Amino acid sequence: MKLNKTLLALAISTLFLSACSDTDEKDASLTDGSQNTSSGIDDASTSGLNKGPGMTGSEMGGSGANGGAGKGDYASTLGPEFNDPNNPLSKRTIYFMLDSSEVLPDFVPVVAAHAQYLIANPAQRIALEGNADERGSREYNIALGEQRAKSVASMMKVQGVSESQLDIVSYGEEKPAAFGSDEAAWEQNRRVELGYQAR
Amino acid sequence: MVFFRRILLIVLFGFNLPISHAAPLTIEITEGVESAVSIAVVPFASQSAPVNISAVVNADLARSGFFKMMAEQGMPGMPTTIAAVNYNEWQAVGQNYLVIGQVGDAGGGQYNVQFQLLDVYKSGQLLGYRMTSSAADLRRTAHHISDLIFEKLTGKKGVFSGRIAYITTNNQGSKQQSHQLQVADADGFNPQTVASSVEPLMSPAWSPDGKKVAYVSFERKSAAIYVQTLATGERTRVAEFPGINGAPAWSPDGSRLALTLSKDGSPDIYVLNLATRSLNKLTKSFAIDTEPSWAPDGSSIVFTSDRGGKPQIYSVSSQGGQEKRLTFSGDYNARASFSPDGKSIVMVHGNGNDYRIAVMELASRSINVLTGGRSDESPSFAPNGTMILYASKKGNTGFLSAVSLDGKMQQKMVFNSGEVREPAWAP
Numbered sequence: 001m002k003l004n005k006t007l008l009a010l011a012i013s014t015l016f017l018s019a020c021s022d023t024d025e026k027d028a029s030l031t032d033g034s035q036n037t038s039s040g041i042d043d044a045s046t047s048g049l050n051k052g053p054g055m056t057g058s059e060m061g062g063s064g065a066n067g068g069a070g071k072g073d074y075a076s077t078l079g080p081e082f083n084d085p086n087n088p089l090s091k092r093t094i095y096f097m098l099d100s101s102e103v104l105p106d107f108v109p110v111v112a113a114h115a116q117y118l119i120a121n122p123a124q125r126i127a128l129e130g131n132a133d134e135r136g137s138r139e140y141n142i143a144l145g146e147q148r149a150k151s152v153a154s155m156m157k158v159q160g161v162s163e164s165q166l167d168i169v170s171y172g173e174e175k176p177a178a179f180g181s182d183e184a185a186w187e188q189n190r191r192v193e194l195g196y197q198a199r
Numbered sequence: 200m201v202f203f204r205r206i207l208l209i210v211l212f213g214f215n216l217p218i219s220h221a222a223p224l225t226i227e228i229t230e231g232v233e234s235a236v237s238i239a240v241v242p243f244a245s246q247s248a249p250v251n252i253s254a255v256v257n258a259d260l261a262r263s264g265f266f267k268m269m270a271e272q273g274m275p276g277m278p279t280t281i282a283a284v285n286y287n288e289w290q291a292v293g294q295n296y297l298v299i300g301q302v303g304d305a306g307g308g309q310y311n312v313q314f315q316l317l318d319v320y321k322s323g324q325l326l327g328y329r330m331t332s333s334a335a336d337l338r339r340t341a342h343h344i345s346d347l348i349f350e351k352l353t354g355k356k357g358v359f360s361g362r363i364a365y366i367t368t369n370n371q372g373s374k375q376q377s378h379q380l381q382v383a384d385a386d387g388f389n390p391q392t393v394a395s396s397v398e399p400l401m402s403p404a405w406s407p408d409g410k411k412v413a414y415v416s417f418e419r420k421s422a423a424i425y426v427q428t429l430a431t432g433e434r435t436r437v438a439e440f441p442g443i444n445g446a447p448a449w450s451p452d453g454s455r456l457a458l459t460l461s462k463d464g465s466p467d468i469y470v471l472n473l474a475t476r477s478l479n480k481l482t483k484s485f486a487i488d489t490e491p492s493w494a495p496d497g498s499s500i501v502f503t504s505d506r507g508g509k510p511q512i513y514s515v516s517s518q519g520g521q522e523k524r525l526t527f528s529g530d531y532n533a534r535a536s537f538s539p540d541g542k543s544i545v546m547v548h549g550n551g552n553d554y555r556i557a558v559m560e561l562a563s564r565s566i567n568v569l570t571g572g573r574s575d576e577s578p579s580f581a582p583n584g585t586m587i588l589y590a591s592k593k594g595n596t597g598f599l600s601a602v603s604l605d606g607k608m609q610q611k612m613v614f615n616s617g618e619v620r621e622p623a624w625a626p
Binding site for chain 2: 099135143146168170172179180181
């Protein structure tokens with residue numbers, strides 16, 4: 001199938017080139033073109049452009065399906081304390097100031113509560129997902145998101161959480177919680193999400 | 200030579216496409232320039248060709264910022280052959296150059312396209328070509344005509360038949376997003392998805408030969424860097440260390456990738472040899488070091504670092520060694536890359552809440568801010584160094600823009616679906 005397509009394409013390009021050589025008004029340029037035929041066909045033999053997206057698509061589709069299980073949903077199966085608005089465990093997002101990875105005083109009790117839970121449940125793992133607002137460059141924001149996640153991680157480790165319970169990933173500005181280009185959206189996006197994972 | 204090779208590739212390209220998704224988009228010139236060089240592209244004589252070749256050529260040349268294009272209404276005549284041209288008439292309306300042409304149906308879905316570039320004052324032909332194109336390739340043929348005219352008149356290579364890569368995101372606003380890495384013509388037409396994922400894709404970078412793209416994918420729920428051959432779709436995962444795997448940048452010889460890894464703690468710049476897979480750590484600060492980009496001669500790498508408190512641009516030998524700060528003006532300078540001649544860098548330049556595209560000449564350190572948006576990012580030089588492509592945002596719509604090096608010519612490519620970002624101009 002692919003071979004047939006390649007042959008067809010080659011036939012067409014040969015046709016094209018010969019058509020060119022018959023009619024081009026500028027002989028010098030035309031000769032250049034003809035001389036280049038062989039190298040052109042070398043390039044052309046790697047012609048499976050339609051194969052690419054198909055192959056990649058299925059591969060990525062697979063991993064996407066696996067990844068699709070929502071970590072937030074899992075947390076709701078953990079226990080009633082995670083859904084009690086008066087319990088700090090119900091808060092699973094830590095917010096930050098602009099260009100800062102310092103955990104604000106308001107969120108220290110939240111981080112501490114999750115740390116205590118993790119210490120009491122040493123088989124439990126969580127993902128610390130660092131995020132940034134849209135301002136500035138994307139790769140720098142990846143680094144900033146990671147700093148935020150690491151700052152939550154180190155606070156938990158100081159309290160005794162094992163490093164093996166913590167997975168750190170940064171999405172930078174790639175996974176905004178709020179869309180929009182104003183402070184209201186930005187402050188919701190400068191965050192670390194605590195994702196409880198299946199044991 | 201390059202011209203004919205590309206034409207050949209394009210023929211194959213066209214025939215292997217499963218479905219060519221039409222590109223519903225608009226290009227608007229948001230800021231024009233009064234160029235001294237005036238040129239009239241007379242509508243070509245055309246027998247029901249599906250593409251208006253002369254209109255595409257006219258739009259290309261207009262976008263370049265080098266020419267003052269003549270509107271059709273002001274033309275003293277519509278000649279399509281050299282015999283029909285009255286040079287005095289065109290002199291009288293102040294035109295320096297004239298482009299005329301014809302498109303003829305050659306049968307079997309093929310078209311004969313011919314054009315001539317005429318010098319009005321010398322009353323003679325500067326350039327003339329006749330070529331054959333399939334219906335599907337007429338747009339590309341038009342871009343090649345633009346390249347030939349541009350090079351003849353400016354001495355610089357045209358970039359109209361080049362390609363760009365960029366990332367798009369659909370279903371903005373909903374939880375489930377889909378991210379695509381696309382490759383399109385330089386004017387945004389004929390987009391093709393070369394990779395897609397429900398998790399973010401980032402930072403596409405063309406190999407120097409234009410055959411591969413390196414990019415970051417989160418498809419396995421953490422960052423990894425892939426190198427994908429565009430012709431086959433085959434790809435290799437070249438970096439998947441704990442932490443950040445980001446910002447791939449090809450060495451000018453294509454043998455190495457500079458990248459950002461945080462496996463040892465803070466993000467640092469590394470150079471990965473693609474053949475041996477050996478890693479050389481270039482920077483060792485405790486701060487953020489990221490966004491490497493190679494000088495065209497391969498001798499040095501510029502990168503972003505916040506070691507001084509705020510992100511600024513630094514430079515280091517590509518072998519490693521003493522690092523040198525390059526930017527001192529503005530409270531945020533990031534994502535630098537070199538101009539093709541190596542004399543300037545383009546970067547994101549932030550002051551207060553505004554992030555704009557700026558060019559800094561390395562010898563004088565003088566900074567020229569080219570754009571006026573609030574959230575402009577990811578600048579990429581055209582291979583001939585005359586324009587810079589970047590991503591911009593207004594409200595929730597992300598779009599691509601191009602600006603001439605003097606900032607006088609601005610244009611906007613608006614895609615109808617989702618957000619478009621991180622453009623990279625193919626070499």
